[in-house]
Amino acid sequence: MTLLTPDQLEERLRQIGAERYHNRHPFHRKLHDGLLTKQQVQAWALNRYYYQASIPAKDATLLARLPTTDLRREWRRRIEDHDGTGPGTGGVERWLVLTDGLGLDRDYVQSTEGLLPGTRFAVDAYVHFVRDRSILAAIASSLTELFSPKIISERVSGMLRHYDFISEETLAYFTPRLTQAPRDSDFALAYVREHARTPEQQQEVLSALEFKCSVLWSMLDALDYAYVDGKIPPGAFVP
Numbered sequence: 001m002t003l004l005t006p007d008q009l010e011e012r013l014r015q016i017g018a019e020r021y022h023n024r025h026p027f028h029r030k031l032h033d034g035l036l037t038k039q040q041v042q043a044w045a046l047n048r049y050y051y052q053a054s055i056p057a058k059d060a061t062l063l064a065r066l067p068t069t070d071l072r073r074e075w076r077r078r079i080e081d082h083d084g085t086g087p088g089t090g091g092v093e094r095w096l097v098l099t100d101g102l103g104l105d106r107d108y109v110q111s112t113e114g115l116l117p118g119t120r121f122a123v124d125a126y127v128h129f130v131r132d133r134s135i136l137a138a139i140a141s142s143l144t145e146l147f148s149p150k151i152i153s154e155r156v157s158g159m160l161r162h163y164d165f166i167s168e169e170t171l172a173y174f175t176p177r178l179t180q181a182p183r184d185s186d187f188a189l190a191y192v193r194e195h196a197r198t199p200e201q202q203q204e205v206l207s208a209l210e211f212k213c214s215v216l217w218s219m220l221d222a223l224d225y226a227y228v229d230g231k232i233p234p235g236a237f238v239p
Contacts, residue, residue, distance in 0.1 A: 034162025039239030094173035101170030114237030118222025
């Protein structure tokens, strides 16, 4: 790999998103197009909770390694977005409003007892990636947020249009993300453009984003296999 300019690097990153982001996954298309049952939507929300609840833990592992006050202050804001600044606030709490609205028992959701094995393995792999890889790779792995406003807009509009058991209140998680995700991705993109200065570092950045896209894709693979094909593994949520 030859050295790319920052603009060329950004172009490659955006191409990865265009090809690999999970808005292209068949399960997402079914969710958006109203082709899932309420029970299948419950399974999606329950499994996705583990991802949402693990994001602040993932970010905390990176926060501990950041070398400057400015970087730590920037990354701490992400943890506050998800964990909130007090009881009943933050993205994780808003996701529980969604699972509540879908009729799932909150204690059961928070216990993660009904997770698909594929969900647990994928999310844990992401947390470990951010904990163990370089700061540059860890920050680059968050760049799926470049593409999340598109999938959020599709998801909210499609679910409100097609499912009578969904309301704007139950989808409250997504509204703040329309501003938080672009803010976060702007920072992360500027960081990798500045700090990926060698071909090896640029390849590390590209591979990190590919890995994160694979994490999100594999979570939907697991849902599709279990709840569309009907092959639910032992111990997982049974609608």
